[in-house]
Amino acid sequence: MIKLGTIGTNWITERMIEAAHATGDYLLTAVYSRHEASGEKIANGHGDVTVYTDLDQFLSADDVDVIYIASPNVLHHSQIIQAIQHDKNVIVEKPAVLTQYQFQNILDELSLHPQVHFFEAARNVHMPAFHVVADYLNDVDGIDGADFTFSQYSSRYDKVLNGETPNVFNPQFGGGALADLGVYPVYDAVGLFGVPERLAYYPTMISTGVDGKGTAVLNYGDFDVTLNFSKISASTHNSEIYHGREIITFDSAGEVTEASIIRENQRQILSPLYGKNPMIPEMSDFARVLNDPDNEQNQADYHRWLEQMQNVNLVLSRLANFAGIEYPTKLEED
Ligand SMILES: NC(=O)c1ccc[n+]([C@@H]2O[C@H](COP(=O)([O-])OP(=O)(O)OC[C@H]3O[C@@H](n4cnc5c(N)ncnc54)[C@H](OP(=O)(O)O)[C@@H]3O)[C@@H](O)[C@H]2O)c1
Structure with missing residues (x-):
């Protein structure tokens, strides 16, 4: 044990x-x-x-x-x-x-x-569905792009709206969307495609001084991967990888509990729903x-x-740098 x-x-x-x-x-x-x-x-x-x-x-x-x-x-x-x-x-x-x-x-x-x-x-990158997608892409010649989304409204944003600064939205604690939900789609992209050649991050800054949400674009030469993540709004968007007539799709970029491939409107399950605790x-x-x-x-x-x-x-450091976000190196006590 x-x-x-x-x-x-x-x-x-x-x-x-x-x-x-x-x-x-x-x-x-x-x-x-x-x-x-x-x-x-x-x-x-x-x-x-x-x-x-x-x-x-x-x-x-x-x-x-x-x-x-x-x-x-x-x-x-x-x-x-x-x-x-x-x-x-x-x-x-x-x-x-x-x-x-x-x-x-x-x-x-x-x-x-x-x-x-x-x-x-x-x-997310330890989920069975992630491995299935990675294996599938190994045998694919070239892809046309991908869109990964992970957006969940945080109940702690209600506190921000009430004038408080919970840790996850506090710049002094390294808070913000990129350093939180944004990590998952970055992991998906790096895990499937590696380190991008060029990148950009367009955050929406909120009153506490952190990025509440944002869109990142990762350029891999022939194709781009767009990452959307938010803690101040929600989304039901699935994640998609484009390959000609095919769409390789999994649920949210942070969960990756199931994966499918869609060809001409026909869906084929690549990895069935993982219904257990996703940290297993x-x-x-x-x-x-x-x-x-x-x-x-x-x-x-x-x-x-x-x-x-x-x-x-x-990649996270470069995205933050692109947007002018500086993370603290240690906690400054009041
Ligand atoms: N994998 C996931 O699905 C997932 C989900 C949520 C969060 N996370 C990650 O887990 C981490 C914690 O996030 P969280 O939202 O749980 O954070 P949090 O609620 O702000 O703090 C977590 C714990 O840290 C301790 N803590 C809080 N403020 C502190 C301070 N000023 N000094 C020392 N200790 C302090 C507290 O424990 P005590 O009071 O007991 O000392 C608290 O329970 C983050 O890195 C986040 O990204 C991951």
């Missing part, structure tokens, strides 16, 4: 624990929170789990193999570095970090701790590597994910 410790006590941590336990590979052993009661809420119902309110004591715990980090984006970098320095494997929520410098800094730290594994929880495939993939790190296939997958993560970080 992989012994799991968590940072961050919002709903996503509970969803990840549910997925981790569903794989049968993990056991929750430790929870960190700044507040005992929030930690207890996460630990509750999972048996013998220690709740820590001191980060260093949590990171020093002997009965923790991997740390899942679901804190505000701006805190990821320092928490990842500290976890690696304590020889803990890391699964960090997207976006892993906010700048290219931070990413390089993590690679440097990993080289000092070669036994440590570092994963980004970008669940990624947690299962990470467990495979952690359980058998010397396996050749596992090593190849791990290095491919690490390279993909770096390419996504590069």
Whole structure:
């Protein structure tokens, strides 16, 4: 069993624990929170789990193999570095970090701790439907373009409209649409087509000073991929890849729970609906590597994910740069 410790006590941590336990590979052993009661809420119902309110004591715990980090984006970098320095494997929520410098800094730290594994929880590219689409595109000669959309109205935008600044819409916390839902379509594009030759990002800035939504255009020479993502409006658009008379389609760019191909109005299912907790495939993939790190296939997958993560970080950094968005490197306390 992989012994799991968590940072961050919002709903996503509970969803990840549910997925981790569903794989049968993990056991929750430790929870960190700044507040005992929030930690207890996460630990509750999972048996013998220690709740820590001191980060260093949590990171020093002997009965923790991997740390899942679901804190505000701006805190990821320092928490990842500290976890690696304590020889803990890391699964960090997207976006892993906010700048290219931070990413390089993590690679440097990993080289000092070669036994440590570092994963980004970008669940969409671990979904069965994503693999089916990628395999299909491997056998396709050339594509004509793609449109990926992931837009969900955030209930926390109501707070913005009421004059508050929740973390996800706070520039000091690395908030905004690109560093949130935007990560998923960037992952889809980089995972399927690689790093674009040219790119542009046109954000809609909101009162708190972050991008509430935006459109990015990634140019791959012969074709363009358009990414639409929003936290201040919703969309039911499917994601589409154009190939002559064919449309390869999957649901939202962030979910990728099913995939089809449409030819002359006839739909053929490529990958049926994945109806379970969508964090199961990624947690299962990470467990495979952690359980058998010397396996050749596992090593190849791990290095491919690490390279993909770096390419996504590069594309996100360039998109932010294009739009004049600067992310904070650390949390400035008031
Ligand atoms: N994969 C997905 O589907 C998904 C979904 C949602 C979010 N996410 C990612 O998960 C991460 C967390 O997002 P979120 O919306 O849950 O963030 P959040 O609610 O703002 O904060 C998450 C947790 O971080 C801790 N925290 C909050 N403010 C802090 C501060 N000032 N200093 C130190 N710790 C603080 C809190 O835990 P304690 O109070 O217990 O310390 C809180 O529960 C982000 O990277 C986001 O992109 C992923």
